[in-house]
Amino acid sequence: MRISSINFNNIMLRAMQDSMARLAVTTDQMASGKRILQPSDDSVDTVKILQINNELTAIGQYEDNIDSARRMLQQQDVLYSGMTEQLRRARDIVLQSSNGTLTDQDYVPLAEELNTINQSILSLANYQQADGQYIFSGSLSTQKPVDEVAGDYSFNGNNNLRQVNISGSALVTVNESAENLFFDPTATPPTDSVFDALSDAVDELRNPVSLNTALSDALIWIDDTLDRVGIAQTKAGSNQSVLDRVGESHADIKLMMEKLHSSLEDIDMAKAATDLAQQQTLLNASQQVYANIKQLSLFNYF
């Protein structure tokens, strides 16, 4: 075939441009560390990567939720321990008061201490977070859960317990209601709560009329409440271990996803380096060929 000089130039220029373009892509890939620089480089893997990113973001959020839930449960754990401690001391006082050897005079300090304990349990039940929300009022978190009107204690929250997503399928309950802990909705007033029972006991210790009944009622309420708080604390504890387990599996999945992500998106450096060297050689070769062939001309023999 007849080759015109312009053809020849075009062929050589195109060869050099193509090599340069390939070199530019490899350089770009090596500089960014990414094999896929834009979706069209690999549409199938791009879609996979987007899905993985999606899952990684979701896992990130679940991990944040787990952290927040853990903080809440830990805080409740501390409150439960405080309640238990106070209830135990109240139990001691009630038992001490019911042994029959004490005088009315002896009851006075015990009454004062029991009253203080009752207020202290009440303040734990009405515990407010830094932002003013009450922990134990269900979803009515702006209402004080336990209120006292004229010596009568009532629950003002609800039992709408909050569940938080900690994975695509798992939910964990992060609060407890004061009603579940301190009240018995089936009992009849005035002794439908441990606060009422303790308050009655304090009144009787100050001014005994039917002290023994009040003390035995109080003991039943104290023991019952210790059980309820204990159960709530165990629940909070087991919820924390659920958080730990789910958190670990998130970490595992995240690691796997990141590996997969990297295998899809990241460049194989060794291969890229080989490619780069090969492309350089090719460009070099075509440049040399061009320079050499350019010198071949019949005009050189004139």
Added chain:
Amino acid sequence: MSLTQIGISGLQASQASLNVASNNIANAETEGYSRQRVYWYPTYTLHPGIGTKGTGVNASSVERIANSFLTAQMWESQSLAEKTATFSEYINSLDQWLGDDSTSLTSGLESFFTTLNGATVDPYSSAARQVILSESSKLAQQFTTLNNQIAGHQGLVGRQLEASVAEANGLLANIAGFNDQLKKISASGEAANEMFDQRDLAVKELSKLMGINVLEQSDGSINIYLKSGQPLLVGDQRNNLNVSGSASNPDGFSLEFESDSASLKVQGDPGGSIGGMLNYQNGTLTQAQNEIGRLAVVISSTINAQLRLGEDVNGNAGVDLFSDLTNPASGIFSLDVVSTAVSDMRITDSSQLKASDYDLRVDNTGNYVITRLNDGVQFSGSLSGAGTDTLSFDGVEIDINGAATDQAYRLSPVRYGARDLDAVLTEPFALALAAPGGGVADNSNLQTIIQLQNDALIEGQSSLTESYTRFIGDIAVQTSQAKTEADGGKKLFEQAEASRNAYSGVNLDEEAANLLRFQQLYSANAQVISVARQTFDSLLRMF
């Protein structure tokens, strides 16, 4: 005839050939130049018959070595190469934005739902609520940004179309001028080799801009037609091209053919870079705008609807978080002045929405056809003849005058969704995250909203992110396909250009050899003259 005269004719012929060879060498790198050759033929013999004697050589005709078939093939492949290259460049940059993490809607959707998820822990917290509001505006902003980029490309297509059409009109004027001169020259019987080259080069430039059919005339001029048949240039009679429309037009920009009598829209694919741009505008950009528009409409309508079912911190019924996009009045385009019958368009079921525009035609007897433009599916029927009719299709309803006839509309229910999406709620405590009566720290309505992330909200088949991811994948596939086509188009053009150049291009070695040949020939002819002189001298010496 004398030896001297024969020698002189040879000298002149070799000189002419030397001139042509030099001219070829000078133009070796000139684009569009066709090599030339001197044709030698013997001069008329004297006394034909017995005792014939030659009278020398004539080399007055300089031929241009060109093959009209190869040239036409080059023009044809040039149009294809430019069309595919232009389309590929545009779609490639769309592919780049869509894949860019900073503008990608996937990340926006993710952070939005992530923030909602985060608020489940403490739904009363004003901080968590404020974050939801700011993520909502960010998401709306991302939609707007993406829509602006699309609108920007529409504007760019428009400007480039206008520049290309102006260039095409200029080239047509040049070619008409060449036609005129070539006709005159060919009538006078003279050669006009360079002018043919220049004209062919202008046609080549024109074929970059659009696909053309070229018909050579016997008088040396050419006629040029669009692929769809309209005559751009017949003799020196020339018709202009024009760009009409705007980015906000129902059809964006379009190519118009203007003759003396009328201007009409060029239907179909005009080819060349203009064809590439129009394909991109009418296909990819429209698809992209409708896809993200639909996503915006679905997000706003489903999230607003769920929020309205909930209760806010103050015990009030829920209000909209995003702007209401269910009454897309700006998506109703009447295609002519008499079309005034459509009075309202509403989105009634966002889960049925398609990412498409629709054409509504009502004929002169009140029969209507609604055509879904992305796949050609039609819905048809007859208007009632009185009052207001409501037509429903794909989760959309329109109100139309029941007595209407002869109507032409373009309906784009989702086209402006992304443009018009806005986060309208500013009061964090007005977010209805609780179920009615659930209490301020209840998160059950929020849980339902979060669930929307995984629900098959798009055509009942895919979730929001799945749908967007699929769209990105689709554009990526189209892009790599476009790149392959552009490579193929380029190769095809390179081959055609190489074939044309192989035939018509200058080879320097060949010209160097010619220089040597004709130099030698020149010397030989000079020798003939010298011999003639010596012969004459010898004769004179005899006296």
